[in-house]
Amino acid sequence: MSQQPTADPGTSGFSRRRLLAALAGFSIISTLTMIVAPILGFLIPPKTSGAAAGGKVLVGTVADIPPGQGKVVPVGSSPTIIVNTDQGLNAFSAICPHLGCIVTWDPGSNVILCPCHDGRFNPTTGAVLSGPPPSGLPAEEVTVEDDQIFVVSS
Numbered sequence: 275m276s277q278q279p280t281a282d283p284g285t286s287g288f289s290r291r292r293l294l295a296a297l298a299g300f301s302i303i304s305t306l307t308m309i310v311a312p313i314l315g316f317l318i319p320p321k322t323s324g325a326a327a328g329g330k331v332l333v334g335t336v337a338d339i340p341p342g343q344g345k346v347v348p349v350g351s352s353p354t355i356i357v358n359t360d361q362g363l364n365a366f367s368a369i370c371p372h373l374g375c376i377v378t379w380d381p382g383s384n385v386i387l388c389p390c391h392d393g394r395f396n397p398t399t400g401a402v403l404s405g406p407p408p409s410g411l412p413a414e415e416v417t418v419e420d421d422q423i424f425v426v427s428s
Contacts (some may be wrong), residue, residue, distance in 0.1 A: 330424040344379025344386065349425045353378065354414055355386060356423060359399040363418060365425050366400040386411065387423035
């Protein structure tokens with residue numbers, strides 16, 4: 275009877291033990307990456323455009339916002355609401371001071387409306403008319419030059 279040579283389990287290249295160790299290492303590295311990446315994203319601020327640093331920003335034309343209408347436009351990294359009232363064009367921050375929701379124009383009642391908790395703002399002054407917001411919307415400077423609407427950001 276001849277004996278069959280037995281293979282040494284440690285010499286077969288890639289063993290089950292190495293596979294499990296590689297999977298465990300990958301799992302640990304991916305978990306740490308998922309924890310560290312958001313923290314770094316929070317600590318390192320994103321680069322902003324030049325408009326956020328100040329200056330005039332073109333937001334549209336007078337034809338884009340007819341009388342009695344309003345429109346939310348981006349100015350730098352913040353939204354701004356432009357409202358065309360009987361007193362002229364007004365611009366306010368479009369971020370509600372209550373919980374940070376983006377306000378909209380309500381053409382039915384001619385008010386600036388926060389859809390989150392039904393906060394209502396005066397379209398000429400930005401003052402709170404009703405709802406839970408603790409303060410009015412901060413005004414922003416708006417100018418019209420040759421039928422183009424500009425918001426002066428600070």
